[in-house]
Amino acid sequence: MPKEVFRKSSMFDVELRWGRLEAVQIATVMKDPQSSDSPTNLRDLVATWEDGTADVATGLYVDLDRDTINALIRSLRRARDAVFGKDE
Numbered sequence: 001m002p003k004e005v006f007r008k009s010s011m012f013d014v015e016l017r018w019g020r021l022e023a024v025q026i027a028t029v030m031k032d033p034q035s036s037d038s039p040t041n042l043r044d045l046v047a048t049w050e051d052g053t054a055d056v057a058t059g060l061y062v063d064l065d066r067d068t069i070n071a072l073i074r075s076l077r078r079a080r081d082a083v084f085g086k087d088e
Contacts, residue, residue: 001017001018001019002017002018002019003015003018004016011030011031012028012031013028013029013031014026014027014028014029015027015028015029023063023064023065024064025063026062027059027061027062028059028060029058029059
């Protein structure tokens with residue numbers, strides 16, 4: 001699945017993923033989910049599988065359809081222009 005990762009100097013990255021499915025996925029992903037600096041509400045989310053193995057949650061993922069993506073793009077442009085001014 002192709003993805004773009006947007007990194008900033010915080011404990012989270014933003015990931016954008018897409019593939020052949022009918023959705024695009026956007027996520028906030030912890031750079032180091034085991035860190036003591038990680039938010040407790042995410043660090044403590046653990047998925048335990050039938051074979052007894054466990055995975056710590058690394059972030060929050062949302063599936064977006066075409067209409068939601070278009071609305072998000074419009075909102076991001078409005079927010080960007082309000083905060084940083086319009087591009088010339």
